[in-house]
Amino acid sequence: MTHTRTDGAGTSAKRLRFLALNGSERPDGNITHALGQVEKILAGEDADLEVVRLWDLRLSPCGPCGDCNFRSRPCEIEDGLPALIERMAAADALIYATSVHGFGSAPTMPTFLERSGTGHLRFDRVLTNKVGGVFVTGRRYSHVEVHNQLLDNVLLNRMIVPGYGFPAVLFGNEKGEVLTDEEGMEMLRRMVVRMARLARVLREHRQLTGTDLLADEFAGERDRSPVGVPARRPA
Numbered sequence: 001m002t003h004t005r006t007d008g009a010g011t012s013a014k015r016l017r018f019l020a021l022n023g024s025e026r027p028d029g030n031i032t033h034a035l036g037q038v039e040k041i042l043a044g045e046d047a048d049l050e051v052v053r054l055w056d057l058r059l060s061p062c063g064p065c066g067d068c069n070f071r072s073r074p075c076e077i078e079d080g081l082p083a084l085i086e087r088m089a090a091a092d093a094l095i096y097a098t099s100v101h102g103f104g105s106a107p108t109m110p111t112f113l114e115r116s117g118t119g120h121l122r123f124d125r126v127l128t129n130k131v132g133g134v135f136v137t138g139r140r141y142s143h144v145e146v147h148n149q150l151l152d153n154v155l156l157n158r159m160i161v162p163g164y165g166f167p168a169v170l171f172g173n174e175k176g177e178v179l180t181d182e183e184g185m186e187m188l189r190r191m192v193v194r195m196a197r198l199a200r201v202l203r204e205h206r207q208l209t210g211t212d213l214l215a216d217e218f219a220g221e222r223d224r225s226p227v228g229v230p231a232r233r234p235a
């Protein structure tokens with residue numbers, strides 16, 4: 001079903017589409033509980049949330065071929081990654097979320113970051129000007145380090161990150177315990193609200209002007225053709 005919103009001026013807009021990437025392998029872990037709250041917050045902002053649990057895609061890690069830095073076309077491994085990137089490109093906003101394991105990210109998220117970035121997105125930055133956000137859950141340690149890794153990846157892909165206060169790092173060990181981290185959940189709420197409102201401003205500007213003022217000159221690092229000019233890629 002397609003939902004529409006009508007404002008006081010009588011114009012209407014489709015509901016915003018958020019897509020969240022859950023990097024935890026645990027189906028009922030703290031990421032899942034936090035995303036349940038995100039869905040409720042977005043409902044109040046005329047936005048819908050789709051969650052992709054990366055573990056379910058069984059993404060193949062980078063292999064021994066070693067030619068990623070020399071390829072002239074995207075990775076040819078056949079798994080769920082190309083279809084996921086298409087879904088991400090169709091969204092208005094993206095949330096990267098992972099739990100902290102062994103002082104680093106849960107293993108599915110780094111696999112996604114490497115495969116999507118090195119194997120696909122460096123050729124065509126289709127996430128440019130999406131509104132991006134990041135949050136991390138964990139018992140106590142290395143939240144900021146993992147948060148920064150995700151944030152750097154969001155910025156690498158030319159997404160727009162609204163400031164909202166302190167980073168959304170959520171403390172908790174047992175399932176659902178992060179919901180009791182009042183400050184962390186408040187930062188998550190602020191992030192999500194500002195993401196939704198910024199995404200709507202950007203969409204409405206494009207609708208009113210017919211242009212993307214923030215469009216990048218080049219589509220990707222491997223393609224030096226300006227945006228709007230057909231890419232010159234090997235046959």
